[in-house]
Amino acid sequence: MDILHWVAKYPDFFLFLALIVVGYAAGRVAEARHYRSIRRREKQLSSVMVFSNRFPPEPGARHTAALVSGSAVISQDYFKFAVAGLQTLFGGRLRSYEALLDRARREAVLRMKQDARNKAGNMIINVKFETYSIPGRQLGAVEILAYGTALIPLYASGGQG
């Protein structure tokens, strides 16, 4: 009875509290599940090598090339958003946002690797990253794009060129 009275009196505060609790619980579960999935797929795709070099590591080998890319939009949960908001008062390291960007970047790289594997590529060179924060999502959502050139051994692609 008492609590209902307070909820009626300060609805904004209790909404904020509810969002924080929901955000914390759901966000934690979702993040743990996402990291498990990332680690599993990173193992599966470990045979596709990724380089940021502009030139292939074995210049003599015969390859054909194709542009591959992967991207992911990941958003921050409400709890972490609130915590990060407090942390910005003091400055320093915002661990919650680091995790967000780490997830987005690893997911983007995985999707790029999958794209390369679908095109029979065995390595990706000249990888570039692009980060774009989605406007209008006040809680923080970020898109990471990873793209590069997949090298496809000529015996795998039927030997044209």
Add this chain to the structure above:
Amino acid sequence: MLITNIEVIPGRKIVKHLGLVQGSTVRAKHVGKDILAGLKNIVGGELKSYTELLNESREQAVERMVKQAEAIGANAILNVRFSTSSITQGAAELFAYGTAVVLE
């Protein structure tokens, strides 16, 4: 049409440089989907509708770039770059550019 973001294709010679080609598209989000994404934003995680939107738009930008390259007689685009910028709240421009060349 061969599209890559490296400057030379190993083992293939560039016969002719045709200069810069580009393609761009400006996209905004559907209001209904935007509200759903707003709800998803409370619990965090991937906003799939946004990922799809940006991927589709990027594909279209590449398509337009390819069309331009075909029009000037190129058979490959090298050194392709992407760039994304926000125009207003809820709208983004996706831009792709590269160098059109003729490979032998």
